[in-house]
Amino acid sequence: MLKLSTDETQTLPTIDELDSDQLAPRPKTIEQTGIHESVLLELILKHLLSGGVLTKAELVSYMGITGGIIQGLLDSAKQLAWVENRQSTSDGQMRYALSHGGEEFAKQASAKSGYKGLVPIPISQYSEICCKQSSRRNSITFEMLQNGLKSLVLPNELLHKIGPALNSSRPVLIYGPPGTGKSYLCRNLNLTLGDSVLIPYAISIGNEIIQVYDPQLHHKVGETDLNSQLDLVRGHDPRWIKCKRPLRITGGELNADMLEVQFDSHSRTYMAPIQLKANNGILLLDDLGRQKISAKQLFNRWIIPMEERRDFLSLQSGEHFEIPFELILLFSTNLNPNELVDDAFLRRLGYKIHFDALDEPLYRKIWFQVCEEKGLRCSEEMFQYLLTDFHALFEKPLIPCYPRDLLGIMSDQISFMQLKSEVTKSLIVEAWSIYFVS
Template sequence: MNNDQRLHQMLSEPAENTEPPILNRSGFRTGEDAAPAMRPRNLEETGLSELYVADLISKHLFERGVLDLGEVTRCIALPGGTVEQVLAFLREQGRAEVRGATQGGMLRFALTDRGRAAAMEALGRDGYIGPAPVLLSQYTSLVAHQTMSAHGLDREQVRLAFEDITIRSEVLDQLGPAMHSGRSIFIHGDAGTGKTFIARKLARLMSGDVLVPHAVLVADKAVRLFDAGAHEPVSGTPPETSLFLNQGHDPRYVLCKRPVVIVGGELTMDMLEVQYDTATRIHHAPAQWRANNGMLIIDDLGRQRMRPDELFNRWIVPMEESQDHLSLNSGQHFQVPFDVALVFSSNKHPLELADPAFLRRIGYKIRFEALTTDEYRGIWRQECARQGFEADPVLVEFMLEELHGSSNVPLLPCHPRDLIGLAMDYLSYMGQQTLTRESLMKAWQNYFVDAGIAGKERES
């Protein structure tokens, strides 16, 4: 068993002192812990009204023209029997008609003139076209079932997850308890100290896969939640989990890795609200909603257009109540669960961004600092290996003593990657392959812009 398999096994084990769940004959947890992702057997179990599903099918037919029963079923991700029931309703209402059959005998359907008019009205109210949404109450139950707090972390798991990364032991012993607790984290330190890199790697500590619905129904409006940029579908067969039937989970959900959503200096307060596209009439979930059951990293804190205290205040209620308050473009207010590992990252000291009272609400403040010489050597070796060649100890000592030492440039985790990359560019241009002092010197001169560093000519 390799290290990745060992880590997966360790993270997948339930926390100690938890009783095994009671399973029903379908493999789902029963009672209050019942899994919310069962395949609906009929329209009633979806919680959706017949009229809503009829409008959704009408929108698909309006967009596609003619669809057979199987195609409609795949479009809205509901059982064939439910689709047949709603298509019969549309035919009774004079909104749909049969347009022949496939070679296999499956009926094909299209809208009538009356049906096209009704579909246009439905699109005017809500432009969403896709798999049938899930109810907000169903989604809330799902998030609770998939909460990251279901599995604990210990020191061995954290060290195994980061064994291929050079990181200070005491920093790991801060990050580990922070992720174990589920509290928010404030990572700060000078630029280039590896804050964003390590924050992304924290995803290794988030065990298990999660189900993400394509859309959630709020006040008869579908809010699109699944986002290919934030949610990475899991390939292959589903993992062993009580969320699944033998036939698979409810197809209105996508099985994904736990999401990691990163926002930076481009973040505005509007981006933390439900986005409504006036052209398509579709509602889109904000960043923190897409990050549910995963991690939200707010990078470059202090560089956003809004004041830092304004941004911090936005998180007080979600952090304390585990709920976020949102609204649709119509003004309809609603609440969604907030099950997010919230990570702030900034080059500035926390006291420059928020008052001590708010900082106390953030569980962990972790400072990233410049490297020791041994840590620098370790990262240098890792970067050389990544580039496909063996590290020359003479060259790394040249970097430490001749370049960093004489210029008083602090040892930052980004330096080996950036400088070796620039040196490789030079070597490729010159038709050479072996890393040399000359190529590293060229990289150094191109990299630094301070007058006392890059402008300093070294005598040969």
């Protein structure tokens, strides 16, 4: 957790302090799941079709609902002659398998929808809990931001612009020359938020299911004891995964399809768009202006979400539905914003923060910080030589990425030539000639 100051031990509120048990209580009946019994029956049959012979405990872990609800579904399936009892395990657990009729029905269900995971969350419940978990429920202060980004060297005036932007509901445009730390900063902003949220494994719109949880994006906080899902009392609804606030980064690969719900005809499953996966976190669109979708198309698509904090999506069937647009939306570019979009769109962005070259004291701080990280000695004489004979002479601004890049080349040279771990004039000359194009 993040300290608010060097002498305080307070931490940012987490989802535990919101009481996840109350926020997403464990359902005890089919009705409390919010999902129609027919959808639950299809899902349990698909799990049995895939698993062959399963115990109730295994079905609990696969579907994320309590043993009592599973037993009710098994009883209904047996009445319909879809499920049969099989020989118990050595420890006395009953085992279940599909009948011939159940197998045929399960194949028909799989042909309609290939989804096979935890029981989904109804869209209404998702929208409610997503809004309650907004990162804006607690304002970020200067001390929080400073402590969260303490590993970065940033001018205080820049922090005074970034902090209010994070507290705002408006999108943020960060622009400036390449190498000034725009993307690097955005990748570290989640450290300031610092808390965890509940992410649904999947959501349902009527009988259709969209998987939201992405293990590459959503990083679990702690491990869930699947056996505890038999417990009707303790813990939150296991269909929600406790995770760090997501940070979704997309760059030149972004296209229009990634902003919409996609149906994979091979797996017969729906895939959530990037903004749905990034809800309750940060969505960074890096290198704005270099995507496969133009900046103008992108802003036209997101006019309503950016202003009203809600988005409208549709399924393959044409059914439309609404989701919260509850995220911190960041745009980063090294292009001129006025050349990307017109003034009307720039006004909608709310915050425009310019990144530029550093002054000498901050550049010095980064230089010697990187020297320490790489185990290199550098005298004041060599640092001044770099500034006067190279930066000043060649009119190269003091860009934050230069120390790490130049010293990295020097470190490589030292390893190759088996030299002393010390910055010298010859190393500076060599690194500069390699790094910069004449």
